[in-house]
Amino acid sequence: MNPTMSGLDDLYREVILDHYRKPCGGEALENPTIEVDGHNPLCGDDLRMQIEIADGRIKKLHIEPQGCSISVASASMLAKQIEGMTMEEALELKTAFQGVLKGGDWPEGIDFGDLEALEGVKQFPVRIKCALLAWMTLEQALAQYCPGAIGMVDEDRDIEIHAHTLQEKTEEPA
Amino acid sequence: MSDDNHSEDQMLNTTSTEPAVTGSVSVHEETGAPAAEAGLDVSRIKQDFPILQRQIFGRRLVYLDNAATSQKPQCVIDAISDYYSGYNSNVHRGVHTLASEATSAYEDAREKIAAFINGDDPKSIIFTRNTTESINLVAHSWGRKHLFPNDEIVLTAMEHHSNIVPWQLLAKDVGCKIRVLDITDDGYLRLDQLNELLNEKTRLVALTQVSNALGTINPVRQIADAAHERGALVLVDGAQAMPHDTVDVEAMGADFFACSPHKALGPTGVGVLWARRDLLEEMDPFLGGGEMIRDVSFERSTWAAVPHKFEAGTPSIADVIGMGAAIDYLTSLGMENVRAHEQAIITYALERLRELPFISIYGPRNPEDRCGLVSFNDVDIHPHDLGTVVDRHGVAIRAGHHCAKPLMTRLGLVASARASFYVYNDMEDVDAFVDALYEARKVFGLPTT
Ligand SMILES: Cc1ncc(COP(=O)(O)O)c(C=O)c1O
Numbered sequence: 001m002n003p004t005m006s007g008l009d010d011l012y013r014e015v016i017l018d019h020y021r022k023p024c025g026g027e028a029l030e031n032p033t034i035e036v037d038g039h040n041p042l043c044g045d046d047l048r049m050q051i052e053i054a055d056g057r058i059k060k061l062h063i064e065p066q067g068c069s070i071s072v073a074s075a076s077m078l079a080k081q082i083e084g085m086t087m088e089e090a091l092e093l094k095t096a097f098q099g100v101l102k103g104g105d106w107p108e109g110i111d112f113g114d115l116e117a118l119e120g121v122k123q124f125p126v127r128i129k130c131a132l133l134a135w136m137t138l139e140q141a142l143a144q145y146c147p148g149a150i151g152m153v154d155e156d157r158d159i160e161i162h163a164h165t166l167q168e169k170t171e172e173p174a
Numbered sequence: 175m176s177d178d179n180h181s182e183d184q185m186l187n188t189t190s191t192e193p194a195v196t197g198s199v200s201v202h203e204e205t206g207a208p209a210a211e212a213g214l215d216v217s218r219i220k221q222d223f224p225i226l227q228r229q230i231f232g233r234r235l236v237y238l239d240n241a242a243t244s245q246k247p248q249c250v251i252d253a254i255s256d257y258y259s260g261y262n263s264n265v266h267r268g269v270h271t272l273a274s275e276a277t278s279a280y281e282d283a284r285e286k287i288a289a290f291i292n293g294d295d296p297k298s299i300i301f302t303r304n305t306t307e308s309i310n311l312v313a314h315s316w317g318r319k320h321l322f323p324n325d326e327i328v329l330t331a332m333e334h335h336s337n338i339v340p341w342q343l344l345a346k347d348v349g350c351k352i353r354v355l356d357i358t359d360d361g362y363l364r365l366d367q368l369n370e371l372l373n374e375k376t377r378l379v380a381l382t383q384v385s386n387a388l389g390t391i392n393p394v395r396q397i398a399d400a401a402h403e404r405g406a407l408v409l410v411d412g413a414q415a416m417p418h419d420t421v422d423v424e425a426m427g428a429d430f431f432a433c434s435p436h437k438a439l440g441p442t443g444v445g446v447l448w449a450r451r452d453l454l455e456e457m458d459p460f461l462g463g464g465e466m467i468r469d470v471s472f473e474r475s476t477w478a479a480v481p482h483k484f485e486a487g488t489p490s491i492a493d494v495i496g497m498g499a500a501i502d503y504l505t506s507l508g509m510e511n512v513r514a515h516e517q518a519i520i521t522y523a524l525e526r527l528r529e530l531p532f533i534s535i536y537g538p539r540n541p542e543d544r545c546g547l548v549s550f551n552d553v554d555i556h557p558h559d560l561g562t563v564v565d566r567h568g569v570a571i572r573a574g575h576h577c578a579k580p581l582m583t584r585l586g587l588v589a590s591a592r593a594s595f596y597v598y599n600d601m602e603d604v605d606a607f608v609d610a611l612y613e614a615r616k617v618f619g620l621p622t623t
Contacts, residue, residue, distance in 0.1 A: 008566050011562070012559075042574075043558055043589065044582075044588050044589050046588070067556065067558075067588075068558040069618075070558075070559070124562060127562060
């Protein structure tokens with residue numbers, strides 16, 4: 001069977017392999033507001049995430065992903081996509097992206113950037129959790145930083161992620 | 175491993191309902207490798223397993239995740255459905271015909287598994303749900319009674335979580351300590367450290383007979399002798415041993431032996447604990463309820479005799495009966511033949527994998543020190559990606575930490591891929607598996623030399 005027929009071409013698109021080989025968000029932050037460790041106990045993938053928040057926006061983000069190509073690529077795309085977003089926008093993107101992976105359509109009016117390349121994961125149900133690790137970790141990070149923002153958080157998790165905040169700094173009021 | 179048990183008699187008498195055992199050695203046409211079928215007629219065996227007719231993404235299913243659970247032959251499936259359609263009834267409580275048929279089939283299965291592992295007393299066999307429950311039973315019913323603060327339990331660095339966590343729970347409750355026998359980088363137990371580790375405080379040595387993540391076959395007898403010398407008992411996790419070789423609980427020096435027949439052609443839902451009868455007699459019950467009592471009043475209850483004391487409630491009757499059929503099937507193949515077959519396959523698989531410069535292999539180099547499984551990684555591809563790609567080529571392998579995280583940490587790995595073989599696998603399956611590893615390189619645009 002050729003790769004196209006088997007869906008492998010859809011899964012391992014070039015954009016995904018590019019992100020996997022050279023993930024975005026490589027540079028460690030000097031002044032992170034939040035640091036969180038995401039871990040997927042089902043497959044052992046790990047993700048450390050640092051976020052710098054200023055004026056309610058995600059100013060900078062650093063990831064140290066360790067896992068399969070799908071989880072690394074998804075984390076890298078997250079890093080690329082959410083810099084500059086407000087926390088609400090980031091969570092909205094997370095919810096929308098999760099909806100798509102669970103079988104929904106791509107909603108209009110949201111810029112998914114390279115994330116659209118992860119469409120093929122839908123054909124590989126056991127790999128959806130890989131694509132979601134970064135997003136669950138982000139959600140945990142923001143939830144711990146700002147419990148108020150969590151009205152937006154989708155409690156219905158189909159994967160288990162243990163995240164704990166390593167260090168948490170409250171922002172100086174501007 | 176002697177193969178003299180496939181006598182001519184047996185060869186001539188094989189009928190279509192019996193699994194196939196032959197004495198011929200054939201040569202695989204394409205690879206020229208000697209076929210592993212010395213002793214087992216794999217092409218006939220394959221026909222006994224309906225699931226092997228399945229196509230996965232248009233490919234023949236090559237099932238190499240046997241260490242997780244094996245496939246089931248038609249005779250096992252039939253035994254379960256015959257019970258439900260012919261004599262379904264509860265056991266040990268009823269005078270009607272169905273109850274007596276069900277009870278005798280259930281107790282027959284107990285005798286079969288006892289004979290299979292050479293535990294001569296069927297009353298020493300307790301049915302549980304799986305190896306995990308068997309080990310928990312020992313931790314609960316023996317451990318809580320016999321372990322005290324500062325007592326020590328010795329485990330090894332290659333244990334499955336099911337032979338770690340029950341002891342941790344126990345250690346936390348009673349305040350005893352866990353000590354760990356390390357391994358070498360190539361996956362052998364550090365026997366040189368054994369004497370240092372054992373002392374007068376050691377109460378139990380709990381170890382796996384065969385590692386599910388490395389394939390290493392451990393020298394259980396030697397370790398049991400050392401433990402017994404110090405007055406400690408020995409629990410053997412036989413989950414990966416019992417399906418693949420002749421097991422003799424007496425000869426290996428086990429005091430407790432746990433296994434999971436679902437890895438040995440049997441159904442899920444039934445596990446086995448064998449223990450020395452004298453130990454069982456004085457152990458407390460595990461679960462309380464029906465079937466396990468002699469007498470009950472609101473003031474006090476007394477326990478049924480061993481083994482029923484440990485089998486509270488309605489057991490998994492159909493699955494126990496199905497397990498009996500699986501044991502019959504394996505027995506007619508001959509466990510020496512099963513072992514010889516897997517040796518030939520793993521030898522060939524290691525050879526083929528060693529040809530691939532992009533594959534690292536874990537565990538013993540010498541195939542004789544291994545059961546029929548191999549853990550490995552493609553140095554450039556994460557094992558989950560590898561698992562996904564080979565699956566699309568019909569090849570089912572395992573990827574992950576194999577429920578042995580301390581071992582993975584010890585080896586400096588996060589995860590690995592694992593191929594594990596059984597009676598229905600042949601050299602062509604190994605070739606299909608290796609071909610699929612090449613395909614994965616292509617998907618990732620990586621060189622194959
Ligand atoms: C060595 C070993 N011990 C214990 C187990 C646990 O078996 P089960 O899941 O049937 O309880 C397994 C199987 O996964 C195993 O390979």
